Amino acid sequence: MANIQDLFGKPLTVVNIGLQTFAESVRAQGVEVVDVDFRPSPYDAPRLTRTRAGVDIEAANAEAVRRIASGKAVLIGLGIAREVIPGMRDKMILHAGPPITWERMCGPVRGAVIGACLYEGWARTSDEAAQLAASGALTFEPCHHHHAVGPMAGVVSPSMPVWIIENAAREASNCAFCTLNEGLGKVLRFGAFAPEVIEKLKWMATTLYPALDRAVRSIDGGVDIKNLIAQALYMGDECHNRNKAGTSLFLRAIAPALARTSEDRETIAKVVEFIDRNDHFFLNLSMPAAKALTEPAEGIQGSTIVTTMARNGTDFGIRIAGLPERWFVAPAGQVKGLYFPGFTEADANPDMGDSTITETAGFGGMAMAGAPAIVKFVGGVPQDALDATLEMYDICAAEHDTFLIPALNFRGAPLGIDVRRVVETGIAPRLNTGIAHKDPGVGQVGAGLLRAPMECFVAAFEAMRET
Amino acid sequence: MANIQDLFGKPLTVVNIGLQTFAESVRAQGVEVVDVDFRPSPYDAPRLTRTRAGVDIEAANAEAVRRIASGKAVLIGLGIAREVIPGMRDKMILHAGPPITWERMCGPVRGAVIGACLYEGWARTSDEAAQLAASGALTFEPCHHHHAVGPMAGVVSPSMPVWIIENAAREASNCAFCTLNEGLGKVLRFGAFAPEVIEKLKWMATTLYPALDRAVRSIDGGVDIKNLIAQALYMGDECHNRNKAGTSLFLRAIAPALARTSEDRETIAKVVEFIDRNDHFFLNLSMPAAKALTEPAEGIQGSTIVTTMARNGTDFGIRIAGLPERWFVAPAGQVKGLYFPGFTEADANPDMGDSTITETAGFGGMAMAGAPAIVKFVGGVPQDALDATLEMYDICAAEHDTFLIPALNFRGAPLGIDVRRVVETGIAPRLNTGIAHKDPGVGQVGAGLLRAPMECFVAAFEAMRET
Numbered sequence: 001m002a003n004i005q006d007l008f009g010k011p012l013t014v015v016n017i018g019l020q021t022f023a024e025s026v027r028a029q030g031v032e033v034v035d036v037d038f039r040p041s042p043y044d045a046p047r048l049t050r051t052r053a054g055v056d057i058e059a060a061n062a063e064a065v066r067r068i069a070s071g072k073a074v075l076i077g078l079g080i081a082r083e084v085i086p087g088m089r090d091k092m093i094l095h096a097g098p099p100i101t102w103e104r105m106c107g108p109v110r111g112a113v114i115g116a117c118l119y120e121g122w123a124r125t126s127d128e129a130a131q132l133a134a135s136g137a138l139t140f141e142p143c144h145h146h147h148a149v150g151p152m153a154g155v156v157s158p159s160m161p162v163w164i165i166e167n168a169a170r171e172a173s174n175c176a177f178c179t180l181n182e183g184l185g186k187v188l189r190f191g192a193f194a195p196e197v198i199e200k201l202k203w204m205a206t207t208l209y210p211a212l213d214r215a216v217r218s219i220d221g222g223v224d225i226k227n228l229i230a231q232a233l234y235m236g237d238e239c240h241n242r243n244k245a246g247t248s249l250f251l252r253a254i255a256p257a258l259a260r261t262s263e264d265r266e267t268i269a270k271v272v273e274f275i276d277r278n279d280h281f282f283l284n285l286s287m288p289a290a291k292a293l294t295e296p297a298e299g300i301q302g303s304t305i306v307t308t309m310a311r312n313g314t315d316f317g318i319r320i321a322g323l324p325e326r327w328f329v330a331p332a333g334q335v336k337g338l339y340f341p342g343f344t345e346a347d348a349n350p351d352m353g354d355s356t357i358t359e360t361a362g363f364g365g366m367a368m369a370g371a372p373a374i375v376k377f378v379g380g381v382p383q384d385a386l387d388a389t390l391e392m393y394d395i396c397a398a399e400h401d402t403f404l405i406p407a408l409n410f411r412g413a414p415l416g417i418d419v420r421r422v423v424e425t426g427i428a429p430r431l432n433t434g435i436a437h438k439d440p441g442v443g444q445v446g447a448g449l450l451r452a453p454m455e456c457f458v459a460a461f462e463a464m465r466e467t
Numbered sequence: 468m469a470n471i472q473d474l475f476g477k478p479l480t481v482v483n484i485g486l487q488t489f490a491e492s493v494r495a496q497g498v499e500v501v502d503v504d505f506r507p508s509p510y511d512a513p514r515l516t517r518t519r520a521g522v523d524i525e526a527a528n529a530e531a532v533r534r535i536a537s538g539k540a541v542l543i544g545l546g547i548a549r550e551v552i553p554g555m556r557d558k559m560i561l562h563a564g565p566p567i568t569w570e571r572m573c574g575p576v577r578g579a580v581i582g583a584c585l586y587e588g589w590a591r592t593s594d595e596a597a598q599l600a601a602s603g604a605l606t607f608e609p610c611h612h613h614h615a616v617g618p619m620a621g622v623v624s625p626s627m628p629v630w631i632i633e634n635a636a637r638e639a640s641n642c643a644f645c646t647l648n649e650g651l652g653k654v655l656r657f658g659a660f661a662p663e664v665i666e667k668l669k670w671m672a673t674t675l676y677p678a679l680d681r682a683v684r685s686i687d688g689g690v691d692i693k694n695l696i697a698q699a700l701y702m703g704d705e706c707h708n709r710n711k712a713g714t715s716l717f718l719r720a721i722a723p724a725l726a727r728t729s730e731d732r733e734t735i736a737k738v739v740e741f742i743d744r745n746d747h748f749f750l751n752l753s754m755p756a757a758k759a760l761t762e763p764a765e766g767i768q769g770s771t772i773v774t775t776m777a778r779n780g781t782d783f784g785i786r787i788a789g790l791p792e793r794w795f796v797a798p799a800g801q802v803k804g805l806y807f808p809g810f811t812e813a814d815a816n817p818d819m820g821d822s823t824i825t826e827t828a829g830f831g832g833m834a835m836a837g838a839p840a841i842v843k844f845v846g847g848v849p850q851d852a853l854d855a856t857l858e859m860y861d862i863c864a865a866e867h868d869t870f871l872i873p874a875l876n877f878r879g880a881p882l883g884i885d886v887r888r889v890v891e892t893g894i895a896p897r898l899n900t901g902i903a904h905k906d907p908g909v910g911q912v913g914a915g916l917l918r919a920p921m922e923c924f925v926a927a928f929e930a931m932r933e934t
Contacts, residue, residue, distance in 0.1 A: 234840040235703040235712050236873070245702050248715035252743045255722060259736035268735065269726035276719045372873035373701040382876050406703070406839035407874060409849050 096154025097312025108191025337448015563621025564779025575658025578907025804915015
């Protein structure tokens with residue numbers, strides 16, 4: 001008792017672990033409190049070190065992140081979806097996120113499907129398109145089932161041009177695909193399908209696509225997109241919602257070839273203008289690069305590393321390296337963000353798009369510490385961006401050896417989300433994303449931040465325990 | 468006495484002001500020490516608030532920084548030095564820094580003068596050129612006496628093409644001039660004059676210059692360089708020794724016009740390649756922009772704000788707003804930096820060039836906090852870059868309202884070096900710079916950091932007291 005008297009006789013410094021309210025009541029009495037941000041795991045599970053079959057999970061995960069980090073991502077050309085995407089067929093529409101039926105599709109994905117039907121000439125009006133989509137005559141499949149990714153609605157139809165990104169690393173030989181970024185405003189990926197949306201897609205297919213394809217194919221060895229991502233991370237991009245440096249560097253990389261291979265000077269000017277007017281142009285290159293980099297990790301037995309995080313606007317789904325065919329799905333979350341003038345949270349569709357492949361591959365939200373200016377687009381203050389990256393180290397298996405963050409003294413970005421760590425710490429991956437209007441035909445209304453739903457990770461963890 | 472016993476009976480926390488060694492001896496005894504980095508002023512002077520004539524210095528300085536911050540800097544075209552630079556005459560050579568004679572010129576400035584003589588056809592060999600330069604037949608004047616600035620040797624001869632940057636703000640109507648950046652390696656600005664150096668300058672005059680001039684003049688309203696600087700500061704540049712984002716953004720700004728106004732596709736490709744291969748290309752635009760922005764502050768009676776900092780490789784000189792015609796000069800310092808393979812500090816020429824106009828205008832070294840990746844080029848760690856900016860707030864009169872630093876929560880960069888504050892605090896402006904070989908004809912050997920010499924500021928302060 002004497003000792004306790006002694007203790008309370010001196011000024012106290014209190015360390016408060018967890019619930020904020022305890023700290024506040026102590027602080028109210030003028031006592032200094034150090035807060036430790038601790039959340040108990042939502043899931044009381046023993047540490048998983050081996051699968052039932054005896055596979056060393058730590059070793060499997062090390063191999064998964066090694067493959068992702070050491071991969072290549074080279075733009076080798078463009079192609080028409082039906083001609084280059086494996087398994088793409090007539091009357092097939094690819095979409096972002098896990099599998100979904102027309103009945104369960106959210107407004108903006110429905111809007112993009114309607115737009116694709118008009119673009120393909122399968123329907124003359126939006127009503128006709130909606131009837132066609134509901135009739136069962138179309139096949140809907142996730143981009144991720146076809147080595148592809150798509151931002152927001154992520155809709156790809158057979159005659160759309162796509163980028164082709166090759167990963168020709170030692171043990172890999174895979175390609176990933178993505179449509180070209182349409183720009184800002186009313187665009188298909190945010191669910192718009194007005195005549196000007198379709199008209200712009202046609203221009204992209206007839207002018208932009210051939211010009212870029214000729215330019216890229218004339219560059220010996222292609223364009224190293226992984227290298228451009230690494231450079232852009234030194235320049236304030238995180239290459240998910242800030243792609244201004246990446247867009248600029250890509251233009252530098254292709255402009256000479258574009259000049260030499262284009263038919264006329266006006267085409268060069270138009271193509272350059274199209275790229276220059278859209279600071280998100282590079283997103284549709286950083287995304288398939290991430291897809292190309294992560295695919296070689298799929299199928300590593302026993303690995304609990306996430307290889308896919310994707311949302312269709314209704315569901316959020318993840319897949320892990322050790323169980324590459326299974327989706328672990330939960331309802332898509334609501335984004336907290338900044339809204340364009342005239343729109344509010346009430347207009348927002350839930351979280352949507354395959355762009356979370358960037359976080360999966362070790363950049364995007366993982367590298368926000370290097371992109372302080374992004375908070376002007378997604379909300380918060382630069383310290384939040386720094387904190388986001390620092391927190392992600394707790395749930396990742398490694399630090400990237402190529403994607404570095406100057407502001408953190410060139411520390412590698414967090415790489416390889418381990419579902420075990422997510423479940424143990426209760427820390428879900430942080431995402432930053434665009435926000436679509438919930439109704440078809442409107443488009444983007446803002447951008448913001450959220451976390452992946454914990455249920456997906458708990459389900460994946462459970463599945464690994466049972467394997 | 469009882470009180471003192473009481474004091475030393477409790478655990479002590481010591482605040483040590485100034486000399487590091489005191490702190491270390493206390494710390495060695497296990498006592499917690501908070502260091503305060505304090506240097507006594509080298510100059511024991513009362514605070515100067517009014518000139519002898521009664522002018523309120525604080526108000527004069529506020530007007531100076533207001534003019535600098537509110538200025539414009541628009542690229543309106545290019546021209547040939549003799550045709551566009553006021554006072555430029557035949558057989559005249561402009562150079563960086565304060566006035567200097569051929570006899571006192573350092574090796575690389577002599578090298579650049581020799582190169583200029585060869586370029587102009589005034590001499591056939593380097594010996595002939597040196598004889599001509601020593602003969603008194605040439606006129607040497609500072610760039611700064613002709614509304615111009617030049618990086619490193621800063622040599623401008625009559626037939627060289629120059630950028631024209633206009634400041635058409637409300638109370639200003641001035642233009643600034645700068646040659647085009649030649650790229651890396653053996654280049655005139657670092658004192659090289661080999662045949663390939665002259666050949667490249669000729670290509671720049673005959674191909675690059677007309678193509679860029681046509682492109683720039685076709686753009687309605689010109690190219691807003693101040694705006695590009697502000698954007699580049701969000702993208703990891705500080706626009707003195709890191710200009711990668713600025714170079715990229717400038718290319719984006721002119722590429723469509725370049726495509727539309729060039730004679731053929733190969734010229735477009737060559738011009739774009741030339742820009743793309745040199746991440747410092749934008750330096751020769753950020754420098755004259757800084758010059759255009761700072762000139763309107765010159766001549767504000769009673770202002771102690773620095774309007775020029777410049778080095779000729781022998782002397783370092785400053786000028787202040789209140790005494791715009793007077794140079795305050797001290798020996799140029801030795802740069803601490805990173806050297807290219809094969810070179811050491813023994814090869815280095817002292818500090819050189821007009822590029823410190825960037826720090827004068829509120830970016831460059833002032834904005835290093837936003838450019839953590841620059842340390843890979845100039846040395847140090849990212850924390851040093853952050854500290855450099857934070858320290859500069861102590862000697863500047865204001866914070867810029869347009870040049871913002873995301874990493875400091877979008878705080879404005881330190882703007883307007885006040886010689887009074889420099890003298891009072893003993894903190895000299897920090898600079899980052901390229902390093903030239905001390906011999907003529909060699910070129911760049913590295914890049915690094917240093918401070919401006921305190922003597923210049925003390926002399927300027929003294930002169931203001933006497934005014």
